Amino acid sequence: MNTPPVPDGDLALPHDELGPTEDLAANLSPPTRLSGPIPWVIAILIALVVIAAAGGLALRNLANNARADLADAVTVQIIEADVEGRAVQAEAASDALGAHPLVTSVRLVPEAELQELLEPWLGASAASENVPIPALIDVELSRAASADELAQLQSALDSALEPLGGGARVDAQSQWLRPVYDALLALQYLALALIALVSMATAAAVWLAARNAFINHRETVEIVHLLGGTDSQVTRIFERSVIREAAFGAVIGLLIGLAAVWLLGQQFASLDSGMVGGGGLALTDWIIIGAIPVGGVLLALITGRITIGYALRSML
């Protein structure tokens, strides 16, 4: 009888000296089908995250742009029924404002412009002298003013107009927009909450998929274990299919999400509103959106690894 062809030399290496197990994982990876439901579930979830993230970022940009435009501006109203007196007071107020260190520019809004602004509400009578219209002064400040500084501005105006028997009212534009800012902030939190929920749903989908894959291939796992395979070698086998399914779903989800964002962007752009125009997405926003599928794959990888790790611990 011939000697059996047993290999020469030491064949087994200690764990920490094992070579890369990628080839082994490739050889052992159970054949997976991308036509299963999991890649598509991940695609839908990633699409939702992309839409929510794009919406949240657009709202943030919109709020920031509006705040930047309005935070360092105030409007001064001169309420005086007499046209000539109103003009004198407006002139005095403009002078007083121009002398204030916080003020960078003062513009007395022409009466014709005011009438044009009011015409949609008051009709042709807006141009009538019978309808007293306050004089408006647009004031730009060097920075956003605090409540104390606004009070100082009001006080300076009161001092200038008191000898003329008149008065003025200072309106910080950011104050009357505060409810709008609060609503935008709430919508951003809503987008964040949606992203968190969808991320959890993604993790749950991957957990179920990894657990089912483990159950379906338990026999292979047991054989690999009994032949001396380590937990990390077994985990790599499953990681490979998890990554493939998650990557496929993430790319499809990104494409669906981007298509939806583009369509929504077109709809809002057609509104031609100045405020909505501030809600465009910058390059950094697109980078964040582009990173979503990568994050999705990483989340799937970590979830899959934890799931398989727990499943392996139940085996000897």
Add this chain to the structure above:
Amino acid sequence: MSERPSEIVKFDNVGLRYGTDPEVLSDVSFTLFPGSFYFLTGASGAGKTSLLKLLYLSQRPSRGSIRMFGKDMITLPRGRLPDFRRRLGVVFQNFRLVEHLSAFDNVALPLRLAGTDEAKVLRSVTDMLEWVGLSHRMQAIPETMSGGEQQRVAIARAVIARPQILIADEPTGNVDPEMALKLLRLFEALNHRVGTTVIVATHDVHLLKKVPESLIMRLNKGRLSDPTGALRYPPMPKNNLVAERLGSAK
């Protein structure tokens, strides 16, 4: 006269039960020595497969003590089990080949799990499959192979990494007498020339006579009978090579 070899496996009052069922193994005690050849016999349901499961570290006992390669297997952390499993070669009763892998990849599995260089894997596996008469079936997957072919793949996989202990559960059950004899000679060759300890579970009483120097372990209703005490003492070395190996194992 050679020195007595140190034990490679020692079972002491081992009991095994599944869940709350009665014990399938009770008070099993024996010692296996390096380079020895053992047959494990017993009627169906006597506990042969359960005993083999304990030996190939697929199961922990419900009670008793098991030492293998000088280590206590009961308290060994599961993370260290792969080191010990790589010293074992197992031929499972139902072969347990990986269904989606070819004959070549199934046989290569223990080498790849041990991180063996791929060139060496290719050479060793090709030689081994040629030796068991399957060189023309290297790329066949198990479901396209006959029972005998699958069994030969399982045996090739069990011996490819030159294990210190070879455990075979009914290894000749699905092959013709000629192939059965050839496989038995493979086990003997491993035992004689490499010093592998061999444990073969079988129903076939004719097989026992083919290896005269073997020791017989008889299981009866979960209890091991050893009327002569042969399982407590090392057998005499069979030839000089093994004697040298046994002596160096001390």
